[in-house]
Amino acid sequence: MKKIILSCLIIVVILIGGGLVLQKVNFNRLGADQLYTQIKGQGKMIEDKIDNGEKIIRYEYKLPSFNKNGQQQTLSFTSPKQLKENAYLMLYTKKGKGVTSYQEVAKKDLPKKVSEKLK
DSSP: HHHHHHHHHHHHHHHHHHHHHHHHHOOOTTEEEEEEEOOOOOEEEEEEEOOOOOOEEEEEEEEEEEEEEOEEEEEEEEESOOOOOTTTEEEEETTTTTTEEEEEEHHHHHHSHHHHOOO
């Protein structure tokens, strides 16, 4: 009887832990390279219609980006909203997928070589 209760308890703990991991971990960022960019311009507005006729608006940005060593790449990505002018972003990229995620960062959090390039 104790073994059954212990087994059920272990299964519940594993399920709860797995659920928390799925909620907290952004899998688009796992194993991704990090590049940095600064928003310049308002982005190109793209309007799409989904099957039910509803309009979806996205903004496309094509910006120079830098890795932590200061090497430049030009990357293209979309956002569901217009991003703040002059905001600094950390872009998460994967080979074959392009930009998979991004987050705003403060200028003080940029690597030194990147900060020199993004003035």
